[in-house]
Amino acid sequence: MPLKQSGTPVRVVLDTNILISSAINKLGIPRQLFKLWRSRKLILVTSQFQLRELTRVFHYKRIRKRYPLKEGFVVRFLSLIRKSGVVVSPETIPEATADPDDNQILAAATAGRADAIVSGDEHLLKLKKYRLIPIYSAKRFLQKINAG
Secondary structure, eight states: OOSSSTTSOEEEEEOHHHHHHHHHOTTSHHHHHHHHHHTTSEEEEEEHHHHHHHHHHHTOHHHHHHSOOOHHHHHHHHHHHHHHSEEEOOSOOOOOSSOHHHHHHHHHHHHTTOSEEEOOOHHHHHHOEETTEEEEOHHHHHHHHHHO
8 A cells, every 4th residue: 555645745754763874874775765855755754852862873972983974964964854854842752662762753753644654673663553654664665655
């Protein structure tokens, strides 16, 4: 079943791990999803919580050491998401998983009326859907988008 009618952008929450991967790996599927958003085939739904989480993860020592991203790149990347994404402020945070950060992703999807959540997180992928919002791996979501 297609996510949306042909030509209509899909509202999607790209989990933090997908957005980080899109920034550090120019050849991966997460980067392809990021490009689909930039070409307006997707509408990126995010939240203030996720923007703070992205900032925090970009500054993890293990990320900085393995992927020496310049601070200017990180600032521009976050600014792009803040300015071009749909930033929501969920009023309630569910307790659907044991991980509070994952619950924040579910809250953003609900508040932003997302058509899908894309994640590499096993806790979220195990749910398969949340309040009728399907949860996909990056590979599976790209297949669904390309099929529709």
